[in-house]
Amino acid sequence: MAKETKISMAVIRRLPKYHRYLGELLRKDIDRISSKELSERIGFTASQIRQDLNCFGDFGQQGYGYNVKDLYDQIGKILGLDKNYKTIIVGAGNIGQAVANYAKFESLGFHLQAIFDKNPKLIGIKIRDIEVKDVDCLDTYLKENPIDIGIICVPKEHAQMVADIMIKNGIKGIWNFAPTDLNAPDDVIVENVHLSESLMILSYRLNESELFKE
Amino acid sequence: MAKETKISMAVIRRLPKYHRYLGELLRKDIDRISSKELSERIGFTASQIRQDLNCFGDFGQQGYGYNVKDLYDQIGKILGLDKNYKTIIVGAGNIGQAVANYAKFESLGFHLQAIFDKNPKLIGIKIRDIEVKDVDCLDTYLKENPIDIGIICVPKEHAQMVADIMIKNGIKGIWNFAPTDLNAPDDVIVENVHLSESLMILSYRLNESELFKE
DNA sequence: TAGATTGTTAATCGATTAACAATC
């Protein structure tokens, strides 16, 4: 199925959007779609859609288009959504709790195993039936329980330290909400969610367009 | 200061990172930096850094480099961080509360004026001394209180409806946390934070690298 | 002045769009 050439990040970033739109079509009981129709809904050019999908295989059929269910499943597979991942959250503050309670999370195959914090007020409380553990136990916990993905929701000052413990214990991916860049070896994937960067871009665009006058 | 040509999105997306790294240098009392040194820290090429900065003006000095404080301030200004924005949050669930409590928020000039929800259990509670109002009052509230930025933290089913009320009442920017694309006229800036897309990209990269074996 | 480093132009690389033959 997969072709040999390396897929560009530009393509990868569009995959979740394809997945989301195809999911919507599926719920609307639409069972086939052409690149042209999809283009009109999703806002990419039809040419780009065909080009993107062809990175991964021949999913379409000339004269017909794409089967929605098939394509949805294929893209889900490409994204690794057919797998299950054991995850932990470190940092049970606002963002940590929001992520823990984020419903879609489980349905995508990410299974929350444990939550850690260093605040005594948070240690022991339950979030989604999971008791918050002392972060001092993180290292020991990881040694006993292999975890795939670590989610970092601690302040930036402690983020690298937490990452180091995760990396040392064989974590494969880090979802980082701390507003800092983490050092990690090439075989550990780091994906950042930098909220303040997103907010700054909103602010920039607001001013650029001269819509905003104080 | 500003040049005439339209700045590409690729450049804009890098601005917050420049701002962050320059802020760190500033805190370390480093007062000058060359594109080469910055390149080593930030991970962009020196050439790209000079190219990027030159979109906005001549901030550097041949033979010297860039003044950290000056450049930090200039980029802050370009990003519109010297302004103040009146904001509201609609949706006081986990993400809404996390955003409301997000400390950096205020320091960047985003001032939270009100929070809305439709859940009777949430209406009336206080978050950061702000009482959660009934979302039914949103339209009236906006008519009486001009707001610059609306933050949408409601489920995707209600996101467009909330956006429409905001747009009708002259909101200029929307920071959208709902996992859906919003329809908005060109003069309303929409910036999305799609957490599940970020998670899917992590998942993709994990599988691509073949690091993940179930 | 000599050395350093920018600003900027030109060269390269990569991503998007257009076009169309292949084929269902």
Next chain:
DNA sequence: TAGATTGTTAATCGATTAACAATC
């Protein structure tokens, strides 16, 4: 079969990198 639409190649467009003259 005729019409539709893909897969794919070629053309265009844009972004990044390299090079170097300008200049502090």
